[in-house]
Amino acid sequence: MEAKVLEIINLSKTFKKNAAVEGVSFGLKKGEIVGLTGPNGAGKTTTIKCILGLLRKTKGEVLVDGFDSTLEKSKYKLAYIPETPDIYPMLTVWEHLKFMAMAYYIEDWERDAEEILKRFDLTDKKNELGKNLSKGMRQKVSICCALIHKPEVFLVDEPLVGLDPKAIRELKDGFKKLRDEGKSLLISTHMLDSAEGLCDRVIVLKKGKLIAEGTIEELRAKVHGSENSSLEDLFLEVTQDEE
Amino acid sequence: MRNNAFKDCSTLFYIEMLKFKNRLVDSFHNPLAAIKSLMKIAFPIALIILSLYNKITNKNKALPKVNSNVQINTVGAIVVILICLILLTSLNNAVEKYNPTEFSTSDVNYLFPSPISPRTLYAFTILKKSLFSIVMGLFGIIYFYFCGSVVLTINGGKILYVIVAFFLMSIIRKSMVFLIYSLSTRFNIGSYIKILVKGFSIFLVAYFIFSLRGAENIYERATAVLNGVFFSNIPIVSWAKAMIVSPITNGVSPANQTFLLLITTLGMLFFAVFFADNYYEEASTSTEYYQKIRESAKNRRGDGQRIAEQRTGKKKKQRIDVEVSGKFKGAGAFIWKQALISKRTKGTVLLSWSSVFALAAGLFIGYTFKNGKFEAVAGLYGASFGAMSLTLPVKLSPLKMELRKQYLFLLPGRARNKILSVYSVTATTTLINCMLGTISVCVFARNVSALEMLSVCFAMVATVYTIFLAVLVFTLLMPTYDDGKNVFFIYIIDAIILSPAIISAVLASIFITKSVQATFLVYSSVLVVVIIVLILLSDWLFSKIELLT
Numbered sequence: 001m002e003a004k005v006l007e008i009i010n011l012s013k014t015f016k017k018n019a020a021v022e023g024v025s026f027g028l029k030k031g032e033i034v035g036l037t038g039p040n041g042a043g044k045t046t047t048i049k050c051i052l053g054l055l056r057k058t059k060g061e062v063l064v065d066g067f068d069s070t071l072e073k074s075k076y077k078l079a080y081i082p083e084t085p086d087i088y089p090m091l092t093v094w095e096h097l098k099f100m101a102m103a104y105y106i107e108d109w110e111r112d113a114e115e116i117l118k119r120f121d122l123t124d125k126k127n128e129l130g131k132n133l134s135k136g137m138r139q140k141v142s143i144c145c146a147l148i149h150k151p152e153v154f155l156v157d158e159p160l161v162g163l164d165p166k167a168i169r170e171l172k173d174g175f176k177k178l179r180d181e182g183k184s185l186l187i188s189t190h191m192l193d194s195a196e197g198l199c200d201r202v203i204v205l206k207k208g209k210l211i212a213e214g215t216i217e218e219l220r221a222k223v224h225g226s227e228n229s230s231l232e233d234l235f236l237e238v239t240q241d242e243e
Numbered sequence: 244m245r246n247n248a249f250k251d252c253s254t255l256f257y258i259e260m261l262k263f264k265n266r267l268v269d270s271f272h273n274p275l276a277a278i279k280s281l282m283k284i285a286f287p288i289a290l291i292i293l294s295l296y297n298k299i300t301n302k303n304k305a306l307p308k309v310n311s312n313v314q315i316n317t318v319g320a321i322v323v324i325l326i327c328l329i330l331l332t333s334l335n336n337a338v339e340k341y342n343p344t345e346f347s348t349s350d351v352n353y354l355f356p357s358p359i360s361p362r363t364l365y366a367f368t369i370l371k372k373s374l375f376s377i378v379m380g381l382f383g384i385i386y387f388y389f390c391g392s393v394v395l396t397i398n399g400g401k402i403l404y405v406i407v408a409f410f411l412m413s414i415i416r417k418s419m420v421f422l423i424y425s426l427s428t429r430f431n432i433g434s435y436i437k438i439l440v441k442g443f444s445i446f447l448v449a450y451f452i453f454s455l456r457g458a459e460n461i462y463e464r465a466t467a468v469l470n471g472v473f474f475s476n477i478p479i480v481s482w483a484k485a486m487i488v489s490p491i492t493n494g495v496s497p498a499n500q501t502f503l504l505l506i507t508t509l510g511m512l513f514f515a516v517f518f519a520d521n522y523y524e525e526a527s528t529s530t531e532y533y534q535k536i537r538e539s540a541k542n543r544r545g546d547g548q549r550i551a552e553q554r555t556g557k558k559k560k561q562r563i564d565v566e567v568s569g570k571f572k573g574a575g576a577f578i579w580k581q582a583l584i585s586k587r588t589k590g591t592v593l594l595s596w597s598s599v600f601a602l603a604a605g606l607f608i609g610y611t612f613k614n615g616k617f618e619a620v621a622g623l624y625g626a627s628f629g630a631m632s633l634t635l636p637v638k639l640s641p642l643k644m645e646l647r648k649q650y651l652f653l654l655p656g657r658a659r660n661k662i663l664s665v666y667s668v669t670a671t672t673t674l675i676n677c678m679l680g681t682i683s684v685c686v687f688a689r690n691v692s693a694l695e696m697l698s699v700c701f702a703m704v705a706t707v708y709t710i711f712l713a714v715l716v717f718t719l720l721m722p723t724y725d726d727g728k729n730v731f732f733i734y735i736i737d738a739i740i741l742s743p744a745i746i747s748a749v750l751a752s753i754f755i756t757k758s759v760q761a762t763f764l765v766y767s768s769v770l771v772v773v774i775i776v777l778i779l780l781s782d783w784l785f786s787k788i789e790l791l792t
Contacts, residue, residue: 054652055789075655086648090584092563102576103654127563 004063005030005077005184006051006153011060013043013050013208020046022208023060028153028184033175035199036188039239042205044188045083048155051186052080064153076104079146083158085138087145089131093122096130096145104149116144120174136167143174154178156187160194172198196231206239251363255354259371313463314395315492320469322484326412327447330480333420334440338433341424341525345372345417348534351527365421365519366512373413380409388490401490404497408486411508415479418508418515424525425518479507562587574660577651581641581668593672601676605683612688617695620684621759624699628706640714641665646788658785659778666711677703698763705770706741712777713740719788740777744769 004027013021021043028034036044049055051062053070062069064077087096094113101109117123120140125133133141139159146154156175160168175185175198189195195202202219204212212219219234336342345368354364384405388397427433451468458464468474475481482500489497565587571579582592589595612620645651645665654661681700685693717736748766756762777784 052653054649056787072655075653078653080649080653082649088580088584088648090561090587091580095580095583099576099580100654102571102579103573103650103656105572129561129563 003030004028005065006186007061007063007066008047008051009061009063011047011050011062012058013046013055014058019208021050021205024205024208024210025060026203026210026213028186030152030184031179031182032200033179033185033187033198035195035202036186036205037190037192037195037202037235038205040190041207043208044190044205045157046208047205048080048157048186048188051155052078076149077152079149079151079154081139081142081146081154081156081159083161085135085142087130087133087138087141089129091130092127093117093130093133093141093144094126096141097148100145100148106149109148112150113144113148116147119177120144121170134167136163136170139163139167139171140174143171147178152183154183154185156185158188158190160189160191168194192232192235193230202231204235204239211239248360248363251359252367254359255364255367313466315488316463316466316470318395318491319484319488320466322487323469323474323480326480326483327477329416330419331440331444333416334423335437335444337420337423338427338437338440341421341522342529343417343421343522343526344529344533345369346526346530348530351523351530355523355527361521361523362516362519365522366516369414369417369512369515373410373417376413377406377410381406384409395491398490401496404486404489404501407501408483408504411504412483415504415508415511418511421515421522422511422518425515425522429518479504482507567592574656574664576654577645577661577664578667581665585668585672592668593675595672598672598676598679601680602683605680606686609684609687609691612684612691615688615690617691618759620688620691621695621699621763624681624703628703640711641669642711642714642718646718657782659781662715662781662785663778670708670711673707674704677707695760698760698767701767702763702770705744705767705774708774709740709744709770709777710737712774712781713737715777715781715784715788716740719784740773741770743773 006028008027009025011021011024012019024043024047026034036047038044046055050057051069064074067074069078088099091099094117097109097113097116100106101113114123117126120143122137122140122144125137130138130141154175159171159175163171172194175187178185179200187195187199196216201213201215203210204219212222214222216231216234219231350364350368355361384402388399388402423436427436450473451465454468454471455461455464475484482497482504485497485500486504565583567579567582567586569579585592585595608620608623612623642651642662642665651658651661651665677700681696681703682693684696685691713733713736717733720732720736744766747769748762751765752759752762755765
């Protein structure tokens with residue numbers, strides 16, 4: 001059995017008396033993209049934030065390469081790309097990368113940084129200040145910052161919201177490239193049509209519980225959907241069943 | 244369907260009443276939100292109580308029945324300068340753009356598309372906002388009345404003229420701005436109006452400077468000119484001034500001026516309403532812009548400049564080739580970043596215009612208290628800094644912005660080191676500014692030593708640092724969303740954290756020493772201990788923070 005780079009075991013998070021996430025367990029293998037989907041308030045962002053340690057988990061375990069996610073060494077293996085690319089308005093794109101390199105004690109980062117910028121078509125924006133970039137550009141800078149310390153697992157929260165079709169295409173291509181390099185990505189999204197061609201597997205959350213997991217074909221088999229059923233059809237079917 | 248102005252006004256009034264009722268009901272369900280609203284007026288009320296107390300305690304102090312000409316001229320001159328500045332700047336800007344701040348996002352979304360006539364909506368909103376502003380302005384007027392009555396003889400009955408003047412001037416300014424904008428865009432006469440406004444401004448300044456030539460006492464001549472025949476014949480400015488200074492003058496009530504100002508206001512409002520049939524585009528753009536700026540400031544996103552540049556289409560040139568030398572690794576990356584941003588925005592890492600202001604303020608206070616004792620200077624610093632320390636450090640704290648950016652959580656390293664790094668540049672700047680603002684007092688003040696002022700400086704710096712670190716405690720205890728509790732609790736947390744130092748200082752001054760300098764040192768020393776405890780606890784505090792948004 002292939003080892004999992006990220007393993008979530010029986011994760012629960014309660015706010016006062018409300019369970020936002022309840023007993024969720026799943027894993028990510030090396031070089032795969034997993035879509036974390038679900039209706040609004042399903043617990044997608046809470047799950048990602050618990051994995052990162054931005055929220056304290058009430059119960060359960062989150063392991064990165066077998067180690068607790070809150071440990072210092074796990075931070076080097078994880079990268080987070082938030083929904084709102086909140087970069088520093090008064091730092092240039094290049095200075096963002098320099099800042100990250102300093103924070104992660106990385107020496108001789110310049111060549112890698114040039115490579116990363118080239119890959120995301122940001123070379124000509126190298127000396128542009130964060131405040132002058134569009135949302136799509138800021139999203140890309142956010143990804144570049146996450147790449148500089150060469151993490152194994154990317155946690156991406158609603159990356160496609162508010163982007164134009166060109167930016168969505170570029171971003172999806174970027175994610176695929178990362179997968180081809182052996183990185184694992186957990187992408188939270190409710191834009192199912194965009195996720196369909198991107199994710200190798202899909203996890204469906206509803207009211208904080210994991211209600212379905214698998215490839216599109218596996219989900220199709222589960223709900224007895226037709227060959228032409230889209231992810232959206234399957235999603236509606238799965239979430240309906242649970243009503 | 245025909246518009247009915249009366250019916251429209253009734254509808255708008257009904258909506259306002261509904262909002263008021265809902266606010267009242269909500270304050271019963273959510274008392275903390277109500278307290279938050281009350282906090283906005285708590286400060287002026289506190290000032291009024293304080294000044295009232297001063298008035299009562301100084302009641303035996305005999306004031307002359309008539310104010311001196313110098314006193315009346317000084318107040319009159321300040322009023323004339325302020326009115327001229329406000330009106331001329333507003334007129335000058337109105338030629339190019341109309342930036343109404345009176346409308347809310349819900350007005351734009353719901354009232355603008357409704358069949359309510361734009362003219363009715365305009366007149367109603369202008370009157371409503373002017374009424375609201377006079378309610379808030381009342382606090383200022385009462386405060387100045389009590390403060391002023393310590394040194395001036397004030398006729399309480401004539402305060403009504405001041406209130407009316409503020410109300411009418413608020414409407415005149417708003418109407419005039421809209422009228423000028425409408426005239427410039429409709430008849431394409433913006434450039435002529437601009438030339439007129441600029442020409443008139445230059446003429447005023449030239450006349451003022453020319454009148455000062457050969458004066459033995461420049462101050463007396465300047466105030467006399469501003470209260471003289473020429474300035475007293477400028478319509479609106481002279482009428483408003485006569486009404487505002489009427490409580491301190493011994494003359495007859497300014498009934499004529501009030502009548503003239505009222506007629507002018509009505510005329511101005513009538514013409515503004517007449518032209519107000521096509522302002523929705525400007526109003527909605529402006530409302531959207533101010534909404535974005537408010538959200539940016541509230542969430543400390545730091546993108547206010549970007550929003551402003553997007554609107555004007557003019558990008559502020561920012562130096563890109565900025566370097567910060569030195570080796571920074573790990574948490575030190577935050578120091579490098581803060582230094583770089585500071586250098587880019589202000590030109591230097593540690594000094595800024597606030598340093599110049601602090602130095603100037605210190606020199607000015609020293610000059611004012613040339614023969615004063617240290618106790619008087621320390622009292623002034625204590626009072627003014629006490630008021631400022633409640634708001635400034637929280638606003639200046641870089642921690643809130645860093646928490647929003649999330650890198651503080653995501654990057655490796657001990658929380659304590661990261662927090663200290665985030666604060667390092669601001670903390671050093673605070674130290675420099677406090678030193679400049681305190682030690683400089685000794686340049687002119689003969690009876691105050693540098694060592695004494697240093698004790699004041701330490702107290703100020705220690706207070707700011709403590710409140711900086713209190714943001715961490717506040718963030719831990721408070722949710723990241725603000726449901727009305729946050730503003731209220733931050734004061735409580737500050738008070739709790741500062742209380743050991745305040746109590747120690749008070750006890751020391753009662754039982755141990757009568758020296759003000761020693762009291763300041765006791766206060767600072769206890770705060771140093773509090774700061775050390777907070778730093779030691781910072782790792783634990785940080786681990787308890789949850790980032791919900």
